[in-house]
Amino acid sequence: MTRGKLYIVASPIGNLGDVTYRATEVLKDAAMLLSEDTRETDKLLKYLHLEKPQISYRDQNHKRILPEILKMLENGKDLALISDSGTPLISDPGFNLVRELVIKDFEVISIPGPSSVIAALSISGLPTDKFTFLGFLPKSLAARKELLLAYGTLESTLIIFESPFRVVKLLEEIYGTLGDRYVCVVNDLTKLHEKITRGHVASVLEKKAELKPKGEYIVMVAKKGFTYGLK
Template sequence: MKGKLYIVATPIGNLEDITLRALKTLKEVDVIACEDTRVTRKLLSKYDIEKPLVSYHEHNEQQKARELISLLESGKNIAVVSDSGTPGISDPGYRIVTLASQKGIEVIPVPGPCAAIAALSVSGLPTARFAFFGFLPKSAKKRKEFLESIREYPETLVFYESPNRILETLKDIIEVLGDRNISISRELTKVFEESLKGKASCVLETLRQRQSIKGEITVVVEGKHHEETDLGQEVERELKECREKGLSLKEAVQTVSKELGISKNLVYRKALTVWQKQSRA
């Protein structure tokens, strides 16, 4: 008889956030697959749980997934945990779930903490529809390209970012998405937990004044509003008028940006489209 695979959510900071069902599952399985055995051992020690641990992280996930599947097929029950939060959500886990499903092995979720959901719940931004993107690209160029690809999304946007890149990412958000309302949650459930809310420019200015920024960060950004579409149409109309008056692209961008009080970068992107269309006409 095949064993069962349990996907167990663990605390994202405060060890008391683990569920009773998660503790019961961890006590009863035969093996626990985890990212960092030191981190998981700390959690297990707090609740007097002793189980064999298998290291299962992004660098050995493919190989270990096959080994764990063999154990499951031999009848062993296995729990997969990450260092914090829910396995598979920007953490190792999906490969073994996929393999287990293909092999007819039962996969059981044991839900609990997730930084993305926790941050979204306190953001004050719409929660009926949202899109989660994990970590943004590290490269500035790729990050801007990615943000451009989701600029039209009406859903609330959620992603993770490191404290080392958060200032640059906020600048990119303002440049590409505009100065939207955002919420940044840092050190969730820990002693120095903090959520900063407001326009992206205001949050950026607050963080710029700090000597250092610590802790993993969850960024929540409001989606694109219909009013923004209307504004885009207004920008396009103004740019066309400027072109008809004989203004250069640069002059038109400066004029429209000043008249409408919006970012030159946003106007410039629209101007490129207008100029290209007019050139082909």
């Protein structure tokens, strides 16, 4: 019997209309969906007029449901891993599963599509030739400062995820650690109330009241010395 495949399916990061044709076909044909949050996947399935069985897959339940996943694959069933939004594994669950399947020589196939990291970088106005994705920074203030100092020396744009309740604090930490760098702050990318704020950190902090405490934030930090011609 031919073993099943695991498809890594990128999903919309806000606007459901961004789902790709290939992703739709894979979701339609998969025997089971491994969803980070079945409620979020339900919204996409409803938009696509699909009804599919799902298993909630998170890092926390990886060991418990891995045997079931392996059994389905061994029985020739194709599975699709899908996160709440964007490309799975990028600050989302899936690494442990993919590593396990690669070791066991299962076929893992990428179904590319939306990625908030690339989408945000493409509209930032910051250098795109070299960039470093840091995901969510550690909770410890000392660890955050150490990480910013280490990566702040690179000749690349830094990309950081942050919650709406800590984004102002992050900008203050960037200013205190790296100085008045040029930044681009993106909120609710591709959604109805998408907001993009560009400028030096100090000027962005002067308008911190405009950084609403809702949605997800992506903060991009320019390499030292980059000004984009702004005074």
